[in-house]
Amino acid sequence: MTAASAGQALISLHNVVKQYETAAGAYTALRGINLTIDRGEFVAIVGKSGSGKSTLINMITGIDRSTSGEVRVAGENLGKLNEGKLAVWRGRTIGIIFQFFQLLPTLTVAENVMLPMDFCDIGTARERRERAAALLARMDLSEEQANKLPMALSGGQQQRVAIARALANDPPLLVADEPTGNLDSRTADSIFHLFEELAAQGKTVVMVTHDNDLASRASRAVIVADGQIVDAPAA
Amino acid sequence: MRPRWHKVFRDLISSPTRTVMVVLSISIGVFAFGSILATRTIITEQLHDSYLAINPLSATITTDPFDDDLLDAVRHVPGVAQAQGVRVVSARIATGPQQWQDTALYVLPDEGWRDIGVVKPWQGAWPPPKDALLVERASLGKTKAAVGDTVRIEIAGQDSREIPIAGLTYDLSLQPAVISGQVYAYVSFDTLEWLGGPRSYNQIQIVVGEGRSDAAHIQAVADAVGRLVERSGRTVINTDVPTPPLQHPLEILLPTILFILTSLGLLSLLISGFLIINTISAILTQQTRQIGIMKAIGARADQITGLYFGLSAGFGVLALLFAVPLGVLGAYGLTQFLAGEFNLDIVGFRFPLPVLGLQVAAALIVPMATAALPIRAVARRPAREALSGETSAPPEHSPIDRLLSRLHGISRPTRLALRNTFRRRGRLVRTLIALALGGGVFITVMTLRASLFTTLDESIASQRYDVEVQFARPYRDAQAEQAVLGVPGVTGAESLLRGMAFPVLADGTTAEGLNLRAIPANTDMFAPRMAGGRWLLPGDGRAVVLTSNYLVKAPQTRVGDEITLEMNGDNERWRVVGFIEELIPPVSPAWAYVTIDAYTQALGGVGRTDTLRVATAGHDAASHAAAAMALEQRLSADGFEVRLIHTRTEDRNILAERFNVLTAVLTIMAAIIGTVGGLGLAGTMSINVLERTREIGVMRAIGASDAAVRQIVLSEGLIIGGIAWVISTVISVPMSLAMGYAFGMALLNTPLIWVYSLPAVAMWLGLVLLIASVASVLPARSASRLTVREVLAYE
Numbered sequence A: 001m002t003a004a005s006a007g008q009a010l011i012s013l014h015n016v017v018k019q020y021e022t023a024a025g026a027y028t029a030l031r032g033i034n035l036t037i038d039r040g041e042f043v044a045i046v047g048k049s050g051s052g053k054s055t056l057i058n059m060i061t062g063i064d065r066s067t068s069g070e071v072r073v074a075g076e077n078l079g080k081l082n083e084g085k086l087a088v089w090r091g092r093t094i095g096i097i098f099q100f101f102q103l104l105p106t107l108t109v110a111e112n113v114m115l116p117m118d119f120c121d122i123g124t125a126r127e128r129r130e131r132a133a134a135l136l137a138r139m140d141l142s143e144e145q146a147n148k149l150p151m152a153l154s155g156g157q158q159q160r161v162a163i164a165r166a167l168a169n170d171p172p173l174l175v176a177d178e179p180t181g182n183l184d185s186r187t188a189d190s191i192f193h194l195f196e197e198l199a200a201q202g203k204t205v206v207m208v209t210h211d212n213d214l215a216s217r218a219s220r221a222v223i224v225a226d227g228q229i230v231d232a233p234a235a
Numbered sequence B: 001m002r003p004r005w006h007k008v009f010r011d012l013i014s015s016p017t018r019t020v021m022v023v024l025s026i027s028i029g030v031f032a033f034g035s036i037l038a039t040r041t042i043i044t045e046q047l048h049d050s051y052l053a054i055n056p057l058s059a060t061i062t063t064d065p066f067d068d069d070l071l072d073a074v075r076h077v078p079g080v081a082q083a084q085g086v087r088v089v090s091a092r093i094a095t096g097p098q099q100w101q102d103t104a105l106y107v108l109p110d111e112g113w114r115d116i117g118v119v120k121p122w123q124g125a126w127p128p129p130k131d132a133l134l135v136e137r138a139s140l141g142k143t144k145a146a147v148g149d150t151v152r153i154e155i156a157g158q159d160s161r162e163i164p165i166a167g168l169t170y171d172l173s174l175q176p177a178v179i180s181g182q183v184y185a186y187v188s189f190d191t192l193e194w195l196g197g198p199r200s201y202n203q204i205q206i207v208v209g210e211g212r213s214d215a216a217h218i219q220a221v222a223d224a225v226g227r228l229v230e231r232s233g234r235t236v237i238n239t240d241v242p243t244p245p246l247q248h249p250l251e252i253l254l255p256t257i258l259f260i261l262t263s264l265g266l267l268s269l270l271i272s273g274f275l276i277i278n279t280i281s282a283i284l285t286q287q288t289r290q291i292g293i294m295k296a297i298g299a300r301a302d303q304i305t306g307l308y309f310g311l312s313a314g315f316g317v318l319a320l321l322f323a324v325p326l327g328v329l330g331a332y333g334l335t336q337f338l339a340g341e342f343n344l345d346i347v348g349f350r351f352p353l354p355v356l357g358l359q360v361a362a363a364l365i366v367p368m369a370t371a372a373l374p375i376r377a378v379a380r381r382p383a384r385e386a387l388s389g390e391t392s393a394p395p396e397h398s399p400i401d402r403l404l405s406r407l408h409g410i411s412r413p414t415r416l417a418l419r420n421t422f423r424r425r426g427r428l429v430r431t432l433i434a435l436a437l438g439g440g441v442f443i444t445v446m447t448l449r450a451s452l453f454t455t456l457d458e459s460i461a462s463q464r465y466d467v468e469v470q471f472a473r474p475y476r477d478a479q480a481e482q483a484v485l486g487v488p489g490v491t492g493a494e495s496l497l498r499g500m501a502f503p504v505l506a507d508g509t510t511a512e513g514l515n516l517r518a519i520p521a522n523t524d525m526f527a528p529r530m531a532g533g534r535w536l537l538p539g540d541g542r543a544v545v546l547t548s549n550y551l552v553k554a555p556q557t558r559v560g561d562e563i564t565l566e567m568n569g570d571n572e573r574w575r576v577v578g579f580i581e582e583l584i585p586p587v588s589p590a591w592a593y594v595t596i597d598a599y600t601q602a603l604g605g606v607g608r609t610d611t612l613r614v615a616t617a618g619h620d621a622a623s624h625a626a627a628a629m630a631l632e633q634r635l636s637a638d639g640f641e642v643r644l645i646h647t648r649t650e651d652r653n654i655l656a657e658r659f660n661v662l663t664a665v666l667t668i669m670a671a672i673i674g675t676v677g678g679l680g681l682a683g684t685m686s687i688n689v690l691e692r693t694r695e696i697g698v699m700r701a702i703g704a705s706d707a708a709v710r711q712i713v714l715s716e717g718l719i720i721g722g723i724a725w726v727i728s729t730v731i732s733v734p735m736s737l738a739m740g741y742a743f744g745m746a747l748l749n750t751p752l753i754w755v756y757s758l759p760a761v762a763m764w765l766g767l768v769l770l771i772a773s774v775a776s777v778l779p780a781r782s783a784s785r786l787t788v789r790e791v792l793a794y795e
Helices: A053-061 A083-093 A111-118 A125-138 A155-166 A187-198 A212-216 B003-014 B018-053 B068-074 B137-143 B189-195 B215-231 B254-286 B288-296 B301-342 B353-380 B385-387 B399-406 B413-423 B425-462 B476-485 B596-603 B621-637 B648-691 B693-701 B706-748 B757-783 B786-790
Strands: A009-022 A024-040 A042-047 A069-074 A095-098 A173-177 A204-209 A218-227 A228-231 B059-066 B079-085 B088-096 B100-109 B120-124 B135-136 B150-155 B161-170 B182-187 B203-206 B234-239 B468-476 B488-503 B514-518 B529-533 B543-549 B564-569 B570-581 B591-595 B608-616 B642-647
Touching: A009 A053, A009 A204, A024 A053, A024 A204, A024 A228, A042 A053, A042 A187, A042 A212, A053 A069, A053 A095, A053 B476, A083 A095, A083 A111, A083 B301, A095 A155, A111 A125, A111 A155, A111 B003, A111 B189, A125 A155, A155 A173, A173 A187, A187 A204, A212 B425, A212 B529, B003 B018, B003 B301, B003 B353, B003 B786, B018 B254, B018 B301, B018 B353, B018 B648, B059 B068, B059 B215, B068 B079, B068 B215, B079 B215, B088 B137, B088 B182, B088 B642, B100 B150, B100 B189, B100 B621, B100 B642, B137 B161, B137 B182, B150 B189, B161 B189, B161 B353, B182 B189, B203 B215, B215 B234, B234 B488, B254 B288, B254 B301, B254 B353, B254 B425, B254 B621, B254 B648, B254 B706, B288 B301, B288 B353, B301 B353, B301 B425, B301 B648, B413 B706, B425 B529, B425 B648, B425 B706, B425 B757, B468 B476, B468 B621, B476 B488, B476 B608, B476 B621, B488 B596, B514 B596, B570 B596, B591 B596, B621 B642, B621 B648, B642 B648, B648 B693, B648 B706, B648 B757, B693 B706, B706 B757
Parallel strands: A042 A204, A042 A218, A095 A173, A173 A204, B100 B182, B135 B161, B514 B591, B543 B570
Antiparallel strands: A009 A024, A009 A069, A218 A228, B059 B203, B059 B234, B079 B203, B088 B100, B088 B150, B120 B161, B135 B182, B150 B161, B468 B608, B468 B642, B488 B514, B488 B564, B488 B608, B529 B570, B543 B591, B564 B570
């Protein structure tokens, strides 16, 4: 956390409710969430399966919209942005890391990292290549691995590629949904260490996990149960 | 290249089978469409240009024999730019022992070249040497001889002579031999005299100076020429102004043929569009999660749309790699084929650039346009839905499912196959449309073929004689009949008279001549197919029955009308009592039938005949040939001068030759459309199996054998094939009826006798089941070969 960025709210949710209409009737996934996360924080969102933690980060990333309440991230009221603007905003503001890596299987590792820059028109082709190479090197991936298809890499390596992709547009916020959930404990530890480093370098990191040990290493843990925050120490 | 385009490129090559099928489907559509359009452009332009290049006549005036003095006077008639004298003589060439080929013998000037309807030297001698003849190149085959061979030729009323074929000509002014069934030969006046013909002209051909495309102006000039001819003491037998002017005789048929071919080309393109929708939809379904990821990392809806439009265009570009060269080859082949049939030389074959542009546009636009809706729907799907892998509305418990639940006695795999078939209804409908249209066109074309030949056979069968003998001059009918009845195998003979009749128009001029037959009212040798009114009755008086193609030139004529016909210089009023259907192309003269009693009463010649219709015991080709030979020998021995003998087999062959060309082209088109439909089914089955890879894994994990998996997939393919076959069969009925009507009216001026081709229906069932089996077995085999672990891990 840098001194300049510390203490400023990057994310604020006020009375956020999310309801889904299902065949079995209405289902409330989030019940009046209030949450503030400051710049440079490393926040772990913890909860059991079905507790609403993934829905919560979908609200933060703009992947889903709240039924009521307000979601503000990096100064934007996400409810006011249409899908097109939301996509561009998301590409520039948030790096998302998924549990199952979600790399595009037909693109090489380096191309996967370049893709967000391509969509957001950041840099020239050469600059994109150089940045992707630098990010992959930072993730301890060789040039040879950069030119392979994701399937040729191990799970831990694929998750490192996903992190490199999340960092491609140098977003202030990284959101990770169970990033270690599909990895063995040793690899999970190294990936978590990467997040710690990124947070230390000034990135705001929000990570969903059900691993209490990992959560305890974050600067703050937010516990979600039945669509509500049951334990959210103040930032 | 941007990473997103790398994705497009790799998506194109990542599933070669899928790409090959889509590319083939588009290629075939674009190839067929391009070939036909290019052929249409080339043939239409070149036929017209080549025809104009021979300086086509504006009008023909047929009159009594005349010489150059009259021609000089005609050239001074206001409006006449050029005039030439023409002599045409009916003749026959021996093509075998007692076998003769009808021939039109034209006289060319001594130097060969004539000014109007230019005949060009093609091979061998030029101009026609003394005591030798030249043959029009497209009709040489009918002489069964080659250049340098000597043939026996005989003009009406004269002895036959041996004459060498000294060379070939190229005459675009005449109907191709394949249509007319005639040989065209060219001689000098000296040679004609040597053969026993007259040394004088009998036709004036003129070209007007201005208004060459103005039929009314040409008619006025031709009438002026006619008046001049009459002032010279001659009779104008007929004035013919081709309408519309400056049009090759075949140009009247060309639009219909090309319209039908173009429609089929467009249809194949449309059918390929359905396969593209299915494939792009399947790709989008498969990549829903990837789309969600791209949205999550910043891709806008328009960028996603662009990406998949790029993929669709990629299919189009790959298709062009095949479609353009294939289209050029196809256009070349089809153009050469049609040009050969039309006796047209294609000068410098060049694929028309606008057609190439249309091919490029079609290959790019058709996939993009057809894929637009599914792409738009997916690109607009919220990121959360896409990320969760939700593809569309969850399967509902449809009425079909409920029906299947109630049905007993169906095995579980078959039940599952039936459910699978109706699971993705949009895809099923598109596959069915593609396959059913392919099948519909296939059955329609085969039905059209059967109808054409049935109409031909019916028409031939209505002529209840086996051999027709035309004499060079009239003989006593009893004497002629007695002669032929003495020939072994002859069971009957009927005398008639033949001639020409010219309808006299309101302004006193005459229209195109009609082939006239004066026959007994209660004839045993003719069973006409009535199109309106009635047949001739004994004691009918001045009653005439016309073939229905008469209505092309005089559409206002009705049964009961009186028309004036000029026969042998006399004008007589005749009442139209009926129209009959006969297989005569609209470009050929119509036929008129009157009773022999009424004819001889009007024109004399009671008890005379110049044509005998002869019935024989055998009706096959060999019996006909033998009868013709025996009749020729007997009649020659008895001193009769025979002009021509032709059999029903020969008549049928001439007509069948015309139809074969057409049905060959149509069959090729049906095969192309059937292939595109088959590809549609193959594509759908691969997609279905691919999408259900995980489901197949689950089934195998709970004990389904390879055979059970194959049975499910194969049953699904066969069910789709079966449904498509039923729809094809149903839609082929109105399609073939409409096409039979259009074809008949355009080519023969009478609707075809519709004969639904049941063999084609059976053949298509076999084909569709074969396509369905192959299209299902291959993906089913691949699916059953995967291990349970592999399929369950399949994403």
